Amino acid sequence: MKKIFLYGLLVTSFLANAQEKEADKNLPQGNEVFAEKKYAEAEAEYRISESKNQKKAIASYNLGNAIYRQNQANEAKYHYVKALSNAKSKADKHRIYHNLGNILMKAKDYSGAVEAYKNALRNNPADDETRYNYALAKKFLKDNPPKKNDDKSKDKKNQKEDQKKNKDQQDNKDKDKNKDQKDQNKDQKDDKDQNGNKPQPQPGGVSKQRLQNLLDAVNNEEKKVQDKVNKQKVRTNPKKAEKDW
Numbered sequence: 001m002k003k004i005f006l007y008g009l010l011v012t013s014f015l016a017n018a019q020e021k022e023a024d025k026n027l028p029q030g031n032e033v034f035a036e037k038k039y040a041e042a043e044a045e046y047r048i049s050e051s052k053n054q055k056k057a058i059a060s061y062n063l064g065n066a067i068y069r070q071n072q073a074n075e076a077k078y079h080y081v082k083a084l085s086n087a088k089s090k091a092d093k094h095r096i097y098h099n100l101g102n103i104l105m106k107a108k109d110y111s112g113a114v115e116a117y118k119n120a121l122r123n124n125p126a127d128d129e130t131r132y133n134y135a136l137a138k139k140f141l142k143d144n145p146p147k148k149n150d151d152k153s154k155d156k157k158n159q160k161e162d163q164k165k166n167k168d169q170q171d172n173k174d175k176d177k178n179k180d181q182k183d184q185n186k187d188q189k190d191d192k193d194q195n196g197n198k199p200q201p202q203p204g205g206v207s208k209q210r211l212q213n214l215l216d217a218v219n220n221e222e223k224k225v226q227d228k229v230n231k232q233k234v235r236t237n238p239k240k241a242e243k244d245w
Contacts, residue, residue: 024049027059034066042066050079057083057092064099073103094124101133110141 030045046063053059064079077100084096101116117134124130 024052024059026052027062030062030066034062037069039066039069043070055086057086057088057096060086061092061096068099068103073106077103090123094120094127094130097123098127098130098133101130101137105133105137105140108140108144110137110144111146113137114141 026045026049030042030049033045034042043063043066046059046066050059050063060079060083064076064083067079068076080096080100080103084093084100087093087096097116097120101113101120104110104113104116114134114137117130117137120130121127121134
């Protein structure tokens with residue numbers, strides 16, 4: 001892989017007036033040890049300076065530089081953003097945006113780096129180093145376009161499929177419920193007589209009409225038997241003829 005040549009941090013410290021220097025000795029002390037590449041010591045001095053100057057960009061910017069030199073890009077980014085919120089001059093904003101662009105390039109956030117360098121050039125269009133980094137960031141962005149958020153699209157698609165599946169299941173349940181209700185209503189309808197009245201059940205599960213029919217059948221059988229017996233009696237006991245005197 002071809003090595004990226006990127007113009008590095010702009011570490012020139014912001015200017016401070018004599019009164020500020022007198023009130024904050026940690027800032028110049030931090031600059032001295034920073035120049036000696038003692039970045040941890042510089043960080044300590046800049047942190048004290050930042051605590052004394054919450055509304056000024058200078059200490060936050062220098063603190064970001066010291067932290068970046070210790071390979072802590074994400075934390076450095078936080079202090080650059082803080083410095084940017086307090087920056088007043090275009091020169092200050094130019095340096096901050098340039099360094100932010102470097103951090104974003106290192107993180108392979110090429111679209112973010114392009115915007116950062118663009119903002120840096122808006123505040124200092126004449127800076128060749130920023131212009132070069134800007135062109136490099138655009139090239140990398142072109143060669144490495146942002147990936148479409150396939151995961152979110154997939155999750156959204158899966159969510160819709162799950163919703164459809166749940167809806168189908170609920171519809172099937174409703175259909176089964178309605179079918180059972182219709183079958184129950186049909187059974188109830190079949191049980192009614194022609195007048196629309198449902199016959200009352202009799203003891204033993206026999207209806208009144210069926211019981212009457214059985215009784216009639218039994219009576220008929222008994223009558224037949226009795227008639228048969230009577231006929232046999234007539235045959236076995238014939239009536240004697242009266243004597244003719």
